[in-house]
Amino acid sequence: MSTDRKQSGFKQRTRVDDALAALRDAVDPHGRAAEVPLAEADGRTLAATMTAPANVPAAPEAAMDGYAVQASDTFGASDRSPEILRTVDAEPTEEDVGPGEAIRVHTGSALPEGADAVVMIEQADPVADEVEIFDAVAENENVAPAGEDVEEGQQLYDPGHVLRPSDLGLLKSVGYTEVPVFEQPEVTVIPTGDELVQADPGPGETIETNGLTVARFVERWGGDATELDPVPDDEEQLKAAIRSGLDGELVVTSGGSSVGERDLLPEVLEDLGEIVVHGVALKPGHPFGFAVCEGTPVLMLPGYPVATIVNAVQFLRPAIKRAMDAPLPPHPTTEARLDRKIASEPGVRTFARVRLEERPDEPLPAAIPTRVSGSGVLSSVALADGWVVVDEAAEGVDAGDTVAVQDWEANR
Incomplete structure (x- = not known):
């Protein structure tokens, strides 16, 4: 960083939307995908269209506990004049229901061949090998048809969808055990500052919190965080730390991003690559900026904790989503x-x-x-x-x- 820049401060600040547009242009979606087990896919981003390979349910099912019957055998049934059907003592899938017959079924049981309705258990009274039916049912009443939940060939999710627990349950129901998801972008998190310690601060020292906060945000937003120990305000050590992350999708630093004598990161990044934005019209945290070094965006977050969080939400989160080519849902x-x-x-x-x-x-x-x-x-x-x-x-x-x-x- 030039002496003039340090002395003059931020004469101009980039508008937030302009900085976001520039950052989006600098981040290339990595396009890498992998199959992962459903149990590990919560919060991951789909890399392909998911289509149902089968009906759910696969065949008609009883939607109530009761008796599978032919609906026409129940016409005219009432409390005063029940219809009497012969019960078939068999599992529902082992025997057909013929005229004048009924088979006991439970919710979710496959509907036996020949049956086209289910009489609820409350409207039936078994007596020996017969059952009295006290209410008429229509064809398909109390029956879940094949494909009622999901139809074979139905498109379920588009690429870029972030999977939720309910999605995993639906995918399992149609037969998936694994899903194709984008690999998590690799993000190196580098807190900087001579004064930072991890615990037990002495005079003039501060417990470092930004690394922990930002790394957990990275993981929440879909990235794979590598959190480094605090790096002192030394140009060579800063360069080495940044270079260690340039094989990944993003590097993010905290602290040292302004224009003071100890703010070395802008000068370090000028040596390693090109600064695209430095200083944004945002409060708190206008010293945000980013550079591109060997093709990898390096985001400079301010060192104050609140400014770090504001800028991480505004810039790092969109950058991670862009690296996965995933949508950026609005905040509730x-x-x-x-x-x-x-x-x-x-x-x-x-x-x-x-x-x-x-x-x-x-x-x-x-x-x-x-x-x-x-x-x-x-x-x-x-x-x-x-x-x-x-x-x-x-x-x-x-x-x-x-x-x-x-x-x-x-x-x-």
Whole structure:
């Protein structure tokens, strides 16, 4: 980094959307896929279209406990005048139901050949080798037809779908034991700073938290994280750490990304590759930037914990999804009434941390700002229920306004 840049600071900041577009262009989907067992596929991203190879159920089934019958044998049955059928003492799949006959079945049992309806157990009274039927049933009543759940050839999921537990159950029901998923992008996480220690800080030292936080986010968002120990503010050690991750899809650092004397990462990345963005119109955390080194994007997250989280959600998450060619689902939001005014700087996208509070006789919960400034106060985001995004074009949000509170930790 040049002396001029260190002295002048950030004269211009890239708009968030422009920085995201540039980052998307820099990340190439890796395209690698592998078959994994269903039990290991929760949260993984499908790499192929999944189509049902068979009907579910495969054949008509009883939808109720009762008796499989020919519906025409029950016409006219009532409490006063039950129809009497001969019971066939056999498993449902071992014998057909003929005229005037009934076979005991359970929910999910295969419907015997010849039967076209099921009389519920509550409407039948077995007596010796006969059963009295007290209610008429129509053809196909209380019967689950073949393919009622899933039809053979039905398209179930598209490539890019992120698998959920319910999806795994459905895929198992149609016969899959493994699924093709994109391999997890390899992401190297590098916390930086002379002052960082893992525990028992002395004077002037700080417990390192960003590496743990970012690595777990990487895994939640679908990546495979390699978390390095904190790297001191030394150009050669920083270069070595970054080079160790360039065989993967992404490298992400925290700390050392601004323009101070100890902020060495921009200069290091200029030596290793090309800086594409440095400084974004975002608060907290405007010193974000990224470079491309030997074809691998290297994301620079600011060192303050809140700024690290905001920028990781805004930039690292989309980069991981892009590397897998997976969709980027929007964050779920809660509509709330703002309890206190949020101030913001025009031209800067602001992320104001809030907690939600239900109040009697008010239709919407109150969104109470925990902090707008203070990017080093980790508790302000860890104890919040979400954040309110103030657009660049706005000059704050007034108390009493209805806002959308993003739950940025709710999804993958």
